[in-house]
Amino acid sequence: MSTIALKTLFLKEVRRFSKVWLQTILSPLVTTSLYFLVFGVALGSRLREISGVPYIQFVVPGLVMMTMIRDSFLNTSSSLFQSKINGTITDILVAPIGALEMVLAYVGAAMIRAIIVGTLVCLVALSFTWFPLHHMGWTLFFTIFVTATLALLGMIVALWAQKFDHLAIFPNFVLLPLAFLGGVFYSIDLLPEPWHTVSRLNPLLYMVNGLRFGFLGVADVSPVTSAGVVLVSFLVVLVAASALLRSGYNLRT
């Protein structure tokens, strides 16, 4: 493995999103803050408690996780796809860089972006309400593995995509609905059957509830179950992304 190439590609990716920070950092922060204002502050005052915690506190981890899911996915998918479209992927393909370096660099940079935005969302939330950090270990576990999983998924989608429309399918028609239905704004215990059971098929439910347990100590699903689902998801996309990169799928003709 070339450590110089890995470091360069990682720093390049970090600098890429830093150069357009209005779009990559501030924009998701503003969007999520608006969600927080509407659902947490405006509606929260009428909804009192869910799972024994004030509603305004309940939505904080969900919004943080929803933001990190979207940003880690968008960072790898847009960067890799743009490189394919503008031809600069050639710079990487002719370099002595293997699939491992590509995965580590792209995923590492996406995680950094997602964690920066997630932290800023927490700070915005703190200006409205206090919330605890119940379990640092679970918080870190879900932050690291969920952002890595979504970054890998973003790489897979970027490799598959042939046009910008393909790239937009996932965040708009898959991730956003699954995040909304994954208990960001409510507990699935409030849902009647069969929707309660159907909700359990949604992997984002475990991601949201994992972080919620880390923050608040309450969740619809036990953190061990959530961790299991997240780890399996991570391994599936890791193996898939690595295999696609090694095979040169849609990169090398």
Next chain:
Amino acid sequence: MKPPVLRCRHVTKRYGKFTALKDLSLEVYEGEIFALLGPNGAGKSTLIHCITGLAKRSEGSIEVLGFDTVNDFRTTRRLVGLVPQEIGYDPFFTPLESLMIQMGLMGVEPNRSRAESLLETFALGDKRDAYTRTLSGGMKRRLLVAKALVHDPRLLFLDEPTSGVDVELRRELWQEVEDLRTAGTTIVLTTHYIEEAEKLADRIGILHKGELLLVESRESLLERHGGRPLEDIYLELIRKADGRHAA
């Protein structure tokens, strides 16, 4: 004759049912300028892509200085530089940043003074901090050449480097190619401009419909055809090959 820097043996490349390269064997020797001529779709870029890793060969073997381009890809890619036919640029970075990044990607510790020196060599010194998207077409092409040289490759591929370039820049690039050869870099050049091959090449290969019709030194080729212009020789060979294919 010096040992081959590049050795292609029985290389075949298929895209589905279409065969882009047919059982192609070729050797390129240290310090020479080898010009690969051929009409559009002849397989010139495909061959370069198979060597540099942008395409996967279907059959055969390709070695750079004795290293296999698939099994020893990390070694061969350090030895090879590519100036691609298409002008691609990263809108986020300046020419100086682009060169520093490319050094790192090639496994060389990024070195600012080396990057600045390359920019000066290619008359881009005053544009080092400009966004790449603001450069003219000629400047972008020169930047591509500089990027291909950041790691001092032993073998440099120039895939139609003067395509769509004005006469002045073309002559500047020719001089740069000569200078690189003088400095010891082996160069493989693909071009549509016969004049370019006639001026620069030590040896010439003519590729047509994926088959190598001829590989010969420029001097011997011209001498064998009684001093006729290279363009006439090239067209005659292509027409003969077309006749053979039609038959």
